[in-house]
Amino acid sequence: MNSDVPAVRAAGLTVARGARTVLKGLDFTVPRGQVTGLLGPSGCGKSTLMRAVVGAQAKVTGDLDVLGRPAGHPALRSRVGYVTQAPSVYVDLTVRQNLDYFASVLQPGTARADRRSTVQRVLAEVDLTSRADNLVSRLSGGQRSRASLAVALLGTPELLVLDEPTVGLDPVLRRDLWNLFHRLAADRGTTLLVSSHVMDEAERCDRLLLLRDGQLLADDTPEALRARTRTQTVEDAFLHLVDQAAHRQEATR
Numbered sequence: 001m002n003s004d005v006p007a008v009r010a011a012g013l014t015v016a017r018g019a020r021t022v023l024k025g026l027d028f029t030v031p032r033g034q035v036t037g038l039l040g041p042s043g044c045g046k047s048t049l050m051r052a053v054v055g056a057q058a059k060v061t062g063d064l065d066v067l068g069r070p071a072g073h074p075a076l077r078s079r080v081g082y083v084t085q086a087p088s089v090y091v092d093l094t095v096r097q098n099l100d101y102f103a104s105v106l107q108p109g110t111a112r113a114d115r116r117s118t119v120q121r122v123l124a125e126v127d128l129t130s131r132a133d134n135l136v137s138r139l140s141g142g143q144r145s146r147a148s149l150a151v152a153l154l155g156t157p158e159l160l161v162l163d164e165p166t167v168g169l170d171p172v173l174r175r176d177l178w179n180l181f182h183r184l185a186a187d188r189g190t191t192l193l194v195s196s197h198v199m200d201e202a203e204r205c206d207r208l209l210l211l212r213d214g215q216l217l218a219d220d221t222p223e224a225l226r227a228r229t230r231t232q233t234v235e236d237a238f239l240h241l242v243d244q245a246a247h248r249q250e251a252t253r
């Protein structure tokens, strides 16, 4: 593994969905071992970008490299974890049964004892050991999110792509999940790309990609962004950049 290579490098990334161009020539990088937030309003293209990164999106043009390989390369399968917005665990199984099932599908042929210890490890990582034998249907929203995340952690991915993992959660659960993301980055060196349309979550990221209408408004740290736009919050910085872009467009008409 060459850790000098960014986790994600996009140049002129363009994606069409149906007749629409949803992502419009994006250039950005996602550095390794950090939490990068992908923020922008609903419908701006966050899920499309994430699907492109994990190789699940059609009609992708431009360059998109993930961990030094073209996005979607078969060698990336075990190196990239993806958690979609829809829950990816079975509600009529316990957390442990879900993890044991997914571990046997993802790593067939693994000895039972090894599988058991992998399941114990990920349960501890997402802090669900005490809930391991609860049915998923009996868990809170935050616990369900962590159970989905645990599935993605089974293969110790180098890059974790999480699509709006905190949506619908109360502030305490959101904070706990963000703490978990930072712990994964610090303890494991995992790179996390996390999307959200809630601007206050931007303050929790090491780096930010601000997306609007399929275009990148910023690729920076929250501090640099606030300093550059002379604003107090990333939300204000975002609004400032939106206005700036509108003025530029006006001027070129």
Ligand SMILES: Nc1ncnc2c1ncn2[C@@H]1O[C@H](COP(=O)(O)OP(=O)(O)OP(=O)(O)O)[C@@H](O)[C@H]1O
Binding pocket: 017, 018, 019, 020, 022, 040, 041, 042, 043, 044, 045, 046, 047, 048, 049, 197
């Ligand atoms: N299957 C599809 N065919 C055509 N257009 C689509 C399809 N899926 C999404 N789109 C359009 O692509 C654009 C970007 O959608 P995307 O889901 O990437 O946005 P998003 O930022 O993730 O939104 P949200 O925060 O609401 O999940 C939207 O305008 C949407 O209407």
